[in-house]
Amino acid sequence: MSANPVASPSPGAMLQRSEHQAGPAGSLPSLHRPKPKPELKDVSLVDLSAELLGRLMSGEAYSGTTDLVLAEQLGQLLASKLDVHLNRFSAQRHHDLLSPIFAQLKPTDLKGATVVDLGCGALNPFAFSFLLLMLGAERA
Numbered sequence: 001m002s003a004n005p006v007a008s009p010s011p012g013a014m015l016q017r018s019e020h021q022a023g024p025a026g027s028l029p030s031l032h033r034p035k036p037k038p039e040l041k042d043v044s045l046v047d048l049s050a051e052l053l054g055r056l057m058s059g060e061a062y063s064g065t066t067d068l069v070l071a072e073q074l075g076q077l078l079a080s081k082l083d084v085h086l087n088r089f090s091a092q093r094h095h096d097l098l099s100p101i102f103a104q105l106k107p108t109d110l111k112g113a114t115v116v117d118l119g120c121g122a123l124n125p126f127a128f129s130f131l132l133l134m135l136g137a138e139r140a
Contacts, residue, residue: 032070098131110136 062071129140
């Protein structure tokens with residue numbers, strides 16, 4: 001009988017569960033609802049974020065289904081928390097800046113037009129020009 005090249009975990013290791021995973025052994029991982037740890041309550045969110053970023057940039061990685069579900073949940077929550085006006089890379093900021101313009105300027109008004117931008121303010125000038133070209137302007 002040949003040895004199995006894939007090491008299987010010991011029965012004791014299989015019973016160990018992540019503190020974030022709910023459900024019986026063998027169940028699919030579900031969304032996590034970790035409670036903040038009292039011993040970390042005085043650590044700022046910025047410091048926690050910097051630590052996480054530093055660890056990931058140094059090569060640490062999530063492994064296993066449970067860890068990956070937790071990481072995906074973190075990514076989705078960050079995406080929603082970062083979509084705010086103060087974040088210059090967010091969709092919400094672009095919506096806030098462009099909505100007043102497009103309330104007055106309809107895409108049909110741009111058909112074949114030449115648009116001269118006399119200062120884009122907080123907008124990326126190339127992105128704004130590209131948007132106007134995509135909406136029908138001939139030159140921007």
